[in-house]
Amino acid sequence: MSEVQQPPAGWYPQDGSLRWWNGQAWTEHRTPGTAPPVQVTVSAIPSKSVGAAYAFLLLLGGFAAHHFYLRRWAEAWILLALWWGGWLLTGIGVGFVMLFAVFVWWIYDLVALPNLVAQANRRAGIQPAYL
Incomplete structure (x- = not known):
């Protein structure tokens, strides 16, 4: 056996x-x-990227895509209204003032975009990788 x-x-x-x-x-x-057992929490919301935000700003700034990307809804709708309202009202001269305001806002966004991305990530509960 x-x-x-x-x-x-x-x-x-x-x-x-x-x-x-x-x-x-x-x-x-x-x-x-x-x-x-160890509990691992995974964020379902991906962090926002500065590079993607700049791409949206430079390529689709007139559509306020960078503000929509960062979930800044009020700023996005105001920028859309100024941009498209400015183009519609250029025939009576008022539109140029609105487009100038959009241009100034666009320059501000160029400078402030990294901070806006950091704020959006903090609102989502995502800590920066360098901390």
């Missing part, structure tokens, strides 16, 4: 802890207990 194959030596769970099996019999070596 053939011999019964024993499991290999190692740590095996028994009575809420790990116990050492030497390959033939249980020893008295035990771990204090199993560690509690």
Whole structure:
């Protein structure tokens, strides 16, 4: 008759802890207990990128895409109204003032965009990678 194959030596769970099996019999070596499961929290909201925000500002600034990207809804709608209202009202001269205001705002956004991205990430609960 053939011999019964024993499991290999190692740590095996028994009575809420790990116990050492030497390959033939249980020893008295035990771990204090199993560690509690570790909870890992993963953010479902990806962090906002300064590069993407600049791309939206430079390529789609008239559509306020950078403000929509950063979830700055009020600023986005105001900028849209100024931009498109300015173009519609250029025939009576008022539009140029509105377009000049958009240009000044666009220059401000060029300078302030990294801070706006950091604010958007803080609002979403995302810490900067360099901290």
